Amino acid sequence: MATASAAFKSREDHRKQMELEEARKAGLAPAEVDEDGKEINPHIPQYMSYAPWYLKANQRSLKHQRKWKSDPNYTKSWYDRGAKTFQADKYRKGACENCGAITHTTKLCMERPRKKGARWTNMHIAPDEKIESFELDYDGKRDRWNGFDAATYAHIIERYEARDEARRKYLKEQQIKKLEEKNNKQNGEGEISEDDDDDDALKVDEAKVDESKQMDFARVEKRVRTTGGGSTGTVRNLRIREDTAKYLLNLDVNSAYYDPKTRSMREDPLPDADPNDKFYGGDNKYRVSGQALEFKQLNIHAWEALEKGQDIHMQAAPSQAELLYKNFKVIKEKYGNAATEEQLPKELLLGQSENQVEYNRAGRVVRGDIPSKE
Template structure:
């Protein structure tokens, strides 16, 4: 307790040495200003880091790359001073690894991965066109023209949202529908009740719906 009652004898041992930790600690919303710089020096200063030249830490705790000749002797490329804060946090806040993290910086990671994925698709498409151009023939020339067409502009196929079954649960993703719109579904070729059985759960029809037809549907 922070203060003892008047009727207690203060000469005896008590809990007065314990502080009121609930009032001293900062709120949970308090976080470090991670990566903040406060001052940029132009030359080396006394008691600064011998490696980078910053005043916020010493050479033992320096996180910069060890230089062959430190800033103390070269007096060049002095690192800026970092903002050092002394916050009184609780047990969980002290061990929070995301304290002070700026979520707006994550778009750089997304842009880097998207650029790499686009470069990979472009490279694979160029390799496919190059392989088709090496072969001779009219059919190959037609395939080259089809390969050059953007997939998003093809009208025969459509992108649909489908839910995949995985061991960890279903995940929704964009897949390409390989059925052309003009094709008639196999179970619609013969609407007779006694015709081939269609299982809607597995979407399979093992028998031929038109067994007597000359041209059977594939």
């Protein structure tokens, strides 16, 4: 008996209960109300709306889903750091013998040990601290951010922003100084000209000052995952900015399709142009030529060998697969391929021929003729 709804009901009562629930879901009947007077959504399943048996609930309710074990005495307030309550003028009996505060003992005093304590000198009495006690729960005792004031972090941000601003100002002054020295050398080999005193003579182009920041416009910084947890690497753009992009070669809507996600264009955007004048003929041109075709044939050979029962895997052991494919090509050139479409002569197929042929040790024909293919 897991829930309070497990009480015995007759077949007729059960049918009426099901009809009532369907009417509530359809909006034809008012929603059920719990013990606190709150409506219960009829679409909530029973395993959520019915309380467990050990809570001894008599009807449906969502009270057991809420935080019903909350402590009313729990508070989220924190200690008032550095707060003082009372400043005494003379030493009091039972106070700290070192500083004179009555809120702690000499053993727990956090001030510097004096050569003669306040008990004997009766001077420099420390104020009493504000003593507070809170009843924190399990999470409150272990919350490292409890009592943190976000306003204090603004001072840290201001300090770092001031440092960065001073650094930028210093670098700009250094660049301006270098430009001024360069202009002075061009005017008179190190001698300052007469017009240098004027403000108009020392015009420094801000674009030249910030030109160093634009030197690496072709660099693209991105995150590169490595075995060591990831590091930032530099990846250069593959296309030269002076070259025309492939999707701008033919602006016709019905021309070759360009996929912006993979930056690929399979077909030739200019199929009628002169091959000597165009530098791009589509990605398929490179897929069926060069090393791309060899790699494709290597994969096909690995798949066929695996289907025939040979233990070979292109991704797990690429060196082994490449070596087996190289041996396969050598054997194919030496012995031929039985799967070719070339038909053998009828004499060789039947094993009968009236021609007599003699060979020497080098494999050359000494006497007789080889039957020709029909």
